[in-house]
Amino acid sequence: MDMLSGIVEHTPTWVFVVFALLVMMGVQSMRPRRVRLVRLLITPAIFIVWGIVSLTSKHAFSTMLLTDWLVTAAVGIAIAGALVRFHALRADRQRLIVQVPGSRLPLIRNVTIFAAKYALAVAAVVATSAADQVAFLDVAVSGLCVGYFLGWLGRLMMAYRHAPALDESVVIAPGAAS
Numbered sequence: 001m002d003m004l005s006g007i008v009e010h011t012p013t014w015v016f017v018v019f020a021l022l023v024m025m026g027v028q029s030m031r032p033r034r035v036r037l038v039r040l041l042i043t044p045a046i047f048i049v050w051g052i053v054s055l056t057s058k059h060a061f062s063t064m065l066l067t068d069w070l071v072t073a074a075v076g077i078a079i080a081g082a083l084v085r086f087h088a089l090r091a092d093r094q095r096l097i098v099q100v101p102g103s104r105l106p107l108i109r110n111v112t113i114f115a116a117k118y119a120l121a122v123a124a125v126v127a128t129s130a131a132d133q134v135a136f137l138d139v140a141v142s143g144l145c146v147g148y149f150l151g152w153l154g155r156l157m158m159a160y161r162h163a164p165a166l167d168e169s170v171v172i173a174p175g176a177a178s
Helices: 002-009 013-028 037-056 063-083 105-126 128-162
Strands: 033-036 090-092 097-100
Touching: 002 105, 013 037, 013 105, 033 037, 037 063, 037 097, 037 105, 037 128, 063 128, 105 128
Parallel strands: none
Antiparallel strands: 033 097, 090 097
């Protein structure tokens, strides 16, 4: 218990803020809603930036880590290409608003990725003798996330381009198009 409280105490405040933001956005994704297109780009932006920072901030940066990151990024792109669909997407291209169905997947995905990255950051501090293995795993998770979200963005843009017009007579939730 002392170790757990020490981990939480030494966790920077920004980590809790990012976690809260990811959970909030995941919970919001559980219901059908209308949002500005740019709003859908926030979560991918967080994970892409985090993935790039994770790669570039390694003290022992090497071609092996870069290869690890690139290979797992390619796997992430393939996973998104195979799994991500935006069948029910509707778009108002004048106002850049989209209607998306509700799904639990974003919440589960966000929390899972965050937990993996947090656990690896803790492992890097606690298990210094395994620093190389932890760095390799951290870079792999980062690459996978970047690839997944790049693939996700590609799928979103293709769906947006071909999405039927938003039916203004359907009301999803008041104020949901922020």
